Amino acid sequence: MNLHEHQSKEILKKSGVPVPTGIVAYTPEEAVKAARLIMATTGADSVAIKAQIHAGGRGKGGGVKIAHNIEEVEMHSKNIIGMTLVTPQTGPNGKLVRKVLVQQGVYYPGPSEIKEFYISILLNRATGRNIIVYSPQGGMDIEAVAAETPHLLFKEEINPIGIQAYQARKVATNLGLTGKAYSQMVKFVMSIYDAYIKNDLSLLEVNPVLKTSEDDIFAVDAKCAVDENALFRHPELAELRDINEEDPAEVEAGENNLNFVKLDGNVGCMVNGAGLAMATMDIIKLSGGDPANFLDVGGGANAKTVAAGFRIILKDPNVKAILINIFGGIVRCDRVAQGVVDAYKEIGNIPVPVIVRLQGTNALEGKQIIDDSGLKVYSAITLQEAAGLVKQMVN
Amino acid sequence: MSVLVNKNSRVIVQGFTGGEGTFHATQMIEYGTNVVGGVTPGKGGQTHLNLPVFNTVDEAVKATKADVSVIFVPPAYAADGIMEAATAGIKVIVCISEGIPTSDMVKVKHFLDDYPNTRLVGPNCPGVITPEEAKVGIMPGFIHKKGNVGVVSRSGTLTYEAVDQLTKLGLGQSTCIGIGGDPIIGTTTLEAVKLLMADPETKGIVMIGEIGGSMETDAARWIMENETKPVVGFIAGQTAPKGRRMGHAGAIIGGADDTAAAKMKIMRECGIHVVESPADIGKTMRDALK
Numbered sequence: 001m002n003l004h005e006h007q008s009k010e011i012l013k014k015s016g017v018p019v020p021t022g023i024v025a026y027t028p029e030e031a032v033k034a035a036r037l038i039m040a041t042t043g044a045d046s047v048a049i050k051a052q053i054h055a056g057g058r059g060k061g062g063g064v065k066i067a068h069n070i071e072e073v074e075m076h077s078k079n080i081i082g083m084t085l086v087t088p089q090t091g092p093n094g095k096l097v098r099k100v101l102v103q104q105g106v107y108y109p110g111p112s113e114i115k116e117f118y119i120s121i122l123l124n125r126a127t128g129r130n131i132i133v134y135s136p137q138g139g140m141d142i143e144a145v146a147a148e149t150p151h152l153l154f155k156e157e158i159n160p161i162g163i164q165a166y167q168a169r170k171v172a173t174n175l176g177l178t179g180k181a182y183s184q185m186v187k188f189v190m191s192i193y194d195a196y197i198k199n200d201l202s203l204l205e206v207n208p209v210l211k212t213s214e215d216d217i218f219a220v221d222a223k224c225a226v227d228e229n230a231l232f233r234h235p236e237l238a239e240l241r242d243i244n245e246e247d248p249a250e251v252e253a254g255e256n257n258l259n260f261v262k263l264d265g266n267v268g269c270m271v272n273g274a275g276l277a278m279a280t281m282d283i284i285k286l287s288g289g290d291p292a293n294f295l296d297v298g299g300g301a302n303a304k305t306v307a308a309g310f311r312i313i314l315k316d317p318n319v320k321a322i323l324i325n326i327f328g329g330i331v332r333c334d335r336v337a338q339g340v341v342d343a344y345k346e347i348g349n350i351p352v353p354v355i356v357r358l359q360g361t362n363a364l365e366g367k368q369i370i371d372d373s374g375l376k377v378y379s380a381i382t383l384q385e386a387a388g389l390v391k392q393m394v395n
Numbered sequence: 396m397s398v399l400v401n402k403n404s405r406v407i408v409q410g411f412t413g414g415e416g417t418f419h420a421t422q423m424i425e426y427g428t429n430v431v432g433g434v435t436p437g438k439g440g441q442t443h444l445n446l447p448v449f450n451t452v453d454e455a456v457k458a459t460k461a462d463v464s465v466i467f468v469p470p471a472y473a474a475d476g477i478m479e480a481a482t483a484g485i486k487v488i489v490c491i492s493e494g495i496p497t498s499d500m501v502k503v504k505h506f507l508d509d510y511p512n513t514r515l516v517g518p519n520c521p522g523v524i525t526p527e528e529a530k531v532g533i534m535p536g537f538i539h540k541k542g543n544v545g546v547v548s549r550s551g552t553l554t555y556e557a558v559d560q561l562t563k564l565g566l567g568q569s570t571c572i573g574i575g576g577d578p579i580i581g582t583t584t585l586e587a588v589k590l591l592m593a594d595p596e597t598k599g600i601v602m603i604g605e606i607g608g609s610m611e612t613d614a615a616r617w618i619m620e621n622e623t624k625p626v627v628g629f630i631a632g633q634t635a636p637k638g639r640r641m642g643h644a645g646a647i648i649g650g651a652d653d654t655a656a657a658k659m660k661i662m663r664e665c666g667i668h669v670v671e672s673p674a675d676i677g678k679t680m681r682d683a684l685k
Contacts, residue, residue, distance in 0.1 A: 123497060125608045125645070128504040128579045143650075160505035200498050229644065230496035232471060259642045263634070274576060274642025275550020275605055278631035279673040282655075285634045286672050294635070296642040327552040327559070329535035330418075360555060361535055383556065383674035 001226045002054045006101045007240045008204075008224035015195035017188060019219045022103035024052065031077035032070055034102040046105030049076040051097040054245040056223065057087035057141075063097065066105065073102070098244060106220065110213025116220075117175050118142055119189070120205035121196045124157060130196070132156040132167070132189065136175050138208035163193045181215040188217045199237060200230030249312050256308035258297055265290025267390060268313035268322040268352075270306065272297050272331055280325045283383060287390040292319045301326060301336045307343035310350060321393035323386060324356045326366075333358040333366030341373045353378065353393050357386035397525040397570045398545070398590040398597075399487050399516070400463055404529050407455045407485075408433040409476045410467035412443050419467060419491075419533050420444055426530040431459040452476075452483040465522060465531050466490040473518060474499035477581075481510040488581070489531050490517035497644070500579035507581070515581025519643070521551040521573035532573065534558075542567015544680055545591035547584055548603035549576050549610075549643070553631060553673065557601055560677025566684070569597040576605065576643030584610040585617055592623055599625045599684050601676060602667070605646045606632035607653050612661045619665035625683035628667040629676055630655040 003011070009019040021042050023034035035047045051063030058064050063085045065076035077100055086094035107114060116138030124131045135153045137145045146153050154174050156167050168189035172182045188209065196204045203225040210220045231238045243251050253260030259274065263281075267289035271277035274296045281291035293313060297305050306324075313322055326336045340356055357380040358366040370379040380386040400406075406423070410416040411433020421444060424430050432447045432455050439450030449455035452464065464480045466473055466488065473492035480488045495518050507515060516523055522532010526539035538555055540562045548554040554573055561568060572587045574580055584604060591597045604611035611630060618626055633655040635641050637648045648654050663669045670679050 123501070123578060125578050126613075128501055130501065160501050197498065200496055202497060227497050229470060229494045230498065233496075261636075261639050261641060263636065265634075271552075273550060273552030274646060275548070275553035275603070275631050276556060276673075278605060278635055278641055278646065279550075279553050279556070279629070281634040282631065283672060283674065291634050294639075294641050327555045329538075329552065329555055330533060359559060360538060383560075383672075387672070387674060 003224045008222040017191040020104040028077040035073040044104045048103045050101040053095040055089040061087040115211040116208035184217040202227040261294040265292040266320045268292045268319040270309040271325045287387045289394040303339035303342035306339040328360030334362040337366035337369035355389045400529040402528040404463045405461045406463045407461040416467040426536040428529045456483045463487045470494035481513045493519040517575040519577045520575030525570045540567035543598040545597040546571040546601045547587040557676045578645040585614040602628045615662040615665035
């Protein structure tokens with residue numbers, strides 16, 4: 001579950017990570033008020049106005065602006081709040097900006113050189129351990145750093161007994177820091193790791209980490225994702241979910257215990273099991289169609305879940321056919337077939353052809369129910385037959 | 396022969412008296428698995444499904460000489476259950492539970508380093524079956540048939556699909572290992588492949604993977620160096636978008652290396668019979684064994 005920048009910074013602050021003073025604003029008036037307060041309390045001569053959406057690359061899309069006075073705060077916040085922000089990560093349709101973070105400017109001139117670094121923490125799947133990935137090339141797209149200057153990308157693996165101080169010193173040293181900035185960075189690394197562990201995060205990325213002209217270290221930006229499997233022990237984090245940032249169809253699917261991901265194709269699918277669902281999408285592609293979604297109905301496929309699945313898939317006007325692919329194990333095919341028939345009756349009119357492929361436990365009984373229903377449903381037993389039917393439908 | 400479980404395995408069920416545990420223990424017993432008891436803390440001393448219930452795995456092992464455990468406890472307690480089984484001397488721990496926090500599994504993996512003779516399969520997996528001997532998990536037993544094809548897979552129902560194709564072509568299975576769909580799992584694709592390569596009864600291997608991680612390519616590179624038996628491979632998620640979690644917590648494309656296309660390319664280069672369509676898994680294995 002992704003968090004907004006301002007939420008991520010609140011989490012970091014609780015672990016003692018220094019972040020610039022910031023206030024969330026939903027209107028330009030609130031932004032002006034926030035900027036006045038921040039400038040008065042921190043002495044900053046500028047503030048950043050930052051669009052709060054769940055996507056990176058906001059600056060490139062015009063979603064982050066620096067304001068040097070109140071007039072500029074008003075102008076930028078008017079432009080940003082309510083805009084549809086398109087970034088390399090939002091897709092071509094972009095995302096509506098509902099709020100901005102007004103943040104203390106920390107790029108002021110001073111005795112020492114300003115520097116930006118990159119630091120993130122995530123799981124290294126190959127070793128089953130967390131790693132700190134860091135680079136003196138901050139403020140850039142880290143994938144570009146990895147591709148162009150791989151020698152400037154460092155990794156520090158953390159033993160599950162916990163991060164040790166020497167590891168934080170190593171990070172600070174490799175980032176080329178000395179004196180006050182060095183000791184501030186050691187503290188910074190220990191604190192962000194604490195936040196990562198305490199909150200069961202699956203990703204913590206600070207880009208850039210800023211060394212100010214006074215050798216202070218700040219998390220200027222922050223992006224956190226929480227391990228959804230661990231939300232049961234973090235009710236306070238579960239509350240931070242922002243469904244405005246999610247696809248409405250995916251939200252509805254979640255409420256019906258369906259695992260749904262919206263895609264751009266023309267053939268919908270409903271499958272039990274994640275692996276088989278992906279394989280079914282692949283079959284659709286190989287048959288000349290394009291999958292319109294990923295949908296795993298899980299182990300409890302019945303009339304209610306099938307009906308919900310139909311409703312969600314049919315919201316997409318591009319869907320020209322639907323393939324239901326169930327491998328009955330614990331789930332009985334005759335029950336699923338009955339579910340399909342009942343869902344048909346409940347919804348009334350399903351305007352696109354439906355292919356039902358049932359295999360495994362009670363597959364023949366299931367096929368019989370479908371065939372006897374008189375509905376405009378095509379039934380198949382093997383995956384190959386189902387693929388052939390998809391091919392017919394899309395041509 | 397076979398691997399991990401057979402007719403001599405003495406199996407206990409952790410989370411025995413719960414809904415899932417009861418249902419699947421019943422199915423396993425009906426299949427002929429040698430289930431010798433179960434564990435539910437607080438219910439020790441009771442009898443369930445005509446078998447003894449124990450408070451701890453340690454007690455259960457001492458009383459029944461169990462060497463295999465299958466775990467059905469809720470995800471919040473599953474990591475604890477795995478570590479308990481390891482310390483009690485269980486040799487093969489099959490964890491079915493789905494939804495265990497990743498940080499719990501980081502600890503479990505580290506903990507298990509102290510138990511080199513214990514093998515964890517899963518979590519978030521359908522389990523392990525040696526057809527006509529022992530079913531330790533939630534797979535439908537009837538689709539399986541005893542034979543010589545080993546199956547390794549990160550998925551549940553997709554494995555059933557592959558097994559069903561094999562059985563219908565007359566190709567039975569030695570052992571089918573569902574390794575699980577999480578980012579951190581006990582037995583990797585490579586480890587499962589190594590077990591099957593070393594098993595004299597296994598003549599060919601079906602390896603089913605997914606987007607995300609590097610387990611299939613790690614296995615493919617080892618197979619190229621050590622290949623002794625034909626391997627048929629499939630990677631689910633050729634049409635999956637980058638950065639989205641496709642049901643399984645581990646099925647997410649992170650970079651250019653863990654897409655289905657990238658994995659299939661490397662697998663092909665390593666001499667694996669890669670199929671584009673999941674409908675072709677069975678017949679490709681049949682042809683490879685000719």
